[in-house]
Amino acid sequence: MTAALFLAQRISAMVLALAVAVHLATILYAIHGGLTAADILARTHGNLGFFLFYSVFVAAVAFHAPIGLRNVIREWTSWRGPSLDAVLAAVAVALLVLGMRAVIAVYVA
């Protein structure tokens, strides 16, 4: 892993440590409060704080997961080189697109 990937992995991990905690706490709060899907969408709709928080969350995942997968693949298989990096870059883009699609959908709903 190059120094840049290492740095991205560590910083995204720090972001995720906070983001996942907030995310889980929010889920627990929503479930225990008995909120319906409509109630939740009413709270997220047009909520810039929600939008920014989950955008950061998605970006951190898009960095963190492919770098981790790259490490796992390099350790457990002989797959190396540009083809591996290209596939994992595609995974990063896919995570970013799918994640942001969900965030935007809930934001504008």
Place this chain on the structure above:
Amino acid sequence: MTDGALKVEVWRGAERGAFQSFSVPRRQNQTVLDVVTEIQREQDPTLSYRFACRVGMCGSCAMVVNGRPRWTCRTRVSEAASAEGALRLEPLRNFAVVKDLVVDMAQFFDKWRDAHGYFAPAARPPADFAVVPPATPARQAADAAIECIGCGVCYSACDVVAWDKDYLGPAALNRAWTLVNDVRDAGQAARLAAVAGDDGCQCCHTHMSCTSFCPKAIAPTYSIAGLKRSLFWQALKGGTR
């Protein structure tokens, strides 16, 4: 237990081979190296093994003893033998076996070079001696890691080396860390770049086998963690790619 005979199984061959059984008289304060030497001198002169100093300085006699990598000259039979009083001796893991208990150390030491585990002087000699107070954090960090004798025990114990043959390994990275803490060294950027590759310090999983087995009680895991920290801040400043 100082009476009777010790049952010793010794690896014979290279990558392919088999264990050969020997019976060696049990003696007081007998070391594992004593046992190997007795087999070679009294029973089978074709047995190959390596040793030099016999006092824990040279790092040449390491083997796997009953599953654990050890320096055999400083390991008494009484602490290494099984409950039944048996020894099983194998060459170090993660090394190519030359013959019997002798391994090829070339790749191991090549990695010290690859990790820039050597002093890099400045372009011009300094005007005067560098003053390095013993109490400074850098000097103390170097001191904690400096006593490595290059025996290869940590490398043999390392899981990451076992699954990634290109990983630089605990000994080379430990040496690099001592030099990161050498204020006289002028090759720091190149060294951090060297240990930051895809097979560098970030590969360490912190299993701590190196630290657990090091006969000199060095903690390469902490040295590697230090390299990771240095690398993090250096990368943040844009110092390495």
